[in-house]
Amino acid sequence: MSAVAWTVLAAGDPAARAARDARPVGARAGTTAPESTSAGPALHWTRLGDAVVLFADGQEPVRRAVGPDAAVGDAGGLSLVLQVGRAFQRAHPEVPVLLDRGRHLVVDAAATGPGEGLDWAVRPLPRDAVVVDRPPPPTRRADPALGELLGALSQSSYEGTLRVVTAPPTRHSLDPGFVIAAETAAAELTALGYAVAREPITVGVGDSENVVADLAGTGQAPRGLVAAAAHLDSVNHADGPDALAPGADDNASGAAGLLELARALATRRWRHDLRLILFGGEEQGLFGSKQHVAALGEADRGRLRAVVNMDMIARLNTPEAGVLLEGAEVSRTLVDELAAAAATWTSLVVSTSLHPYASDHVPFIDAGIPAVLTIEGNDSANGDVHTARDTLATLHAPLALQILRMNLAVLAGYLEADGGADGVASGAQGAEPGAHGAPPGAPA
Numbered sequence: 001m002s003a004v005a006w007t008v009l010a011a012g013d014p015a016a017r018a019a020r021d022a023r024p025v026g027a028r029a030g031t032t033a034p035e036s037t038s039a040g041p042a043l044h045w046t047r048l049g050d051a052v053v054l055f056a057d058g059q060e061p062v063r064r065a066v067g068p069d070a071a072v073g074d075a076g077g078l079s080l081v082l083q084v085g086r087a088f089q090r091a092h093p094e095v096p097v098l099l100d101r102g103r104h105l106v107v108d109a110a111a112t113g114p115g116e117g118l119d120w121a122v123r124p125l126p127r128d129a130v131v132v133d134r135p136p137p138p139t140r141r142a143d144p145a146l147g148e149l150l151g152a153l154s155q156s157s158y159e160g161t162l163r164v165v166t167a168p169p170t171r172h173s174l175d176p177g178f179v180i181a182a183e184t185a186a187a188e189l190t191a192l193g194y195a196v197a198r199e200p201i202t203v204g205v206g207d208s209e210n211v212v213a214d215l216a217g218t219g220q221a222p223r224g225l226v227a228a229a230a231h232l233d234s235v236n237h238a239d240g241p242d243a244l245a246p247g248a249d250d251n252a253s254g255a256a257g258l259l260e261l262a263r264a265l266a267t268r269r270w271r272h273d274l275r276l277i278l279f280g281g282e283e284q285g286l287f288g289s290k291q292h293v294a295a296l297g298e299a300d301r302g303r304l305r306a307v308v309n310m311d312m313i314a315r316l317n318t319p320e321a322g323v324l325l326e327g328a329e330v331s332r333t334l335v336d337e338l339a340a341a342a343a344t345w346t347s348l349v350v351s352t353s354l355h356p357y358a359s360d361h362v363p364f365i366d367a368g369i370p371a372v373l374t375i376e377g378n379d380s381a382n383g384d385v386h387t388a389r390d391t392l393a394t395l396h397a398p399l400a401l402q403i404l405r406m407n408l409a410v411l412a413g414y415l416e417a418d419g420g421a422d423g424v425a426s427g428a429q430g431a432e433p434g435a436h437g438a439p440p441g442a443p444a
Contacts, residue, residue, distance in 0.1 A: 076110020
């Protein structure tokens, strides 16, 4: 493999901006952008949040861009690592990390080939592309009726549910503790008026389940379907499947969040159908979500307007409360809606990525369904994931409540209030859908 010269610049650096202007997003996918010119090899860029990697086959184009005295390194190639926590770095401490952006790393491709491990994957670094963005989303009009709905979210209620979900010593998908958590959640959802099903799944050679709760809309058929999800299971990779696994952040935080959304959404009437899903088998390989999506009928697949997934939403890893919205091209509109809701209703610092990995939004995306993961900012700073240390004491409930406000605002927009006496009056996010079931005004 030929040597690649590389350097890292701030996203606002003039050299970084010039490289991006010269080779805009997606340039390499076309047939008109040459990989080299008479002046030498082409200069490429990849953006990860506030940093841009400039690279080329050989040092000359990089040094021309950043100056002869700039720090320019050599690598056998460049790879992108996607990871949960710091799984890749724990598994491969010998691999040089050229840029660390938590869930996303840039590493020397010569030190590790493409592949996957437990909670990590190595892929070619996308050229002339944004891996993680920091968009400046426009705020929407703060509709009072929607604000009233968001006010139904309760931190004390959320914290009480967290204590219930983390009560079993472990919620491993094949452990009786998981069954207890599933039974408790199913009973709570039934009491709220949802039609609840315990959906059997297989996890390896064992049996587990998903908890699926439906709330029928009041609009005339055909109605759309809007879903929110979180995985209920926990795991302790450090000490084994039988070890203590409170899984407070991963993912009692998301499961308790789903139940808090369920309480708020049950107080209104909605035009479209609502489905809430607590998945099992996520930690063993997305078994619950893969089997749920595979079992969806064509009718349900066709009417699914949006899926909002919550996985690790309550660990404050940075001074400012942050969230990563992770989807794919099919879910770009949903990402934009969530970012706008965050700007309108929260103080969250939003990052976005269209490179989905390792959570229950992925099977939906693979099936062409708009789905987005909402996950705490810089989740890899949470070194307690998948250990006995992932406890309630490490959580910051106000962060989770902000993420829930964002998610609830968007879910309400996609569900559309029916306008009746018990509904929420239609506001900025409440009219007929556009592309992929998006509210009007969103990019198609």
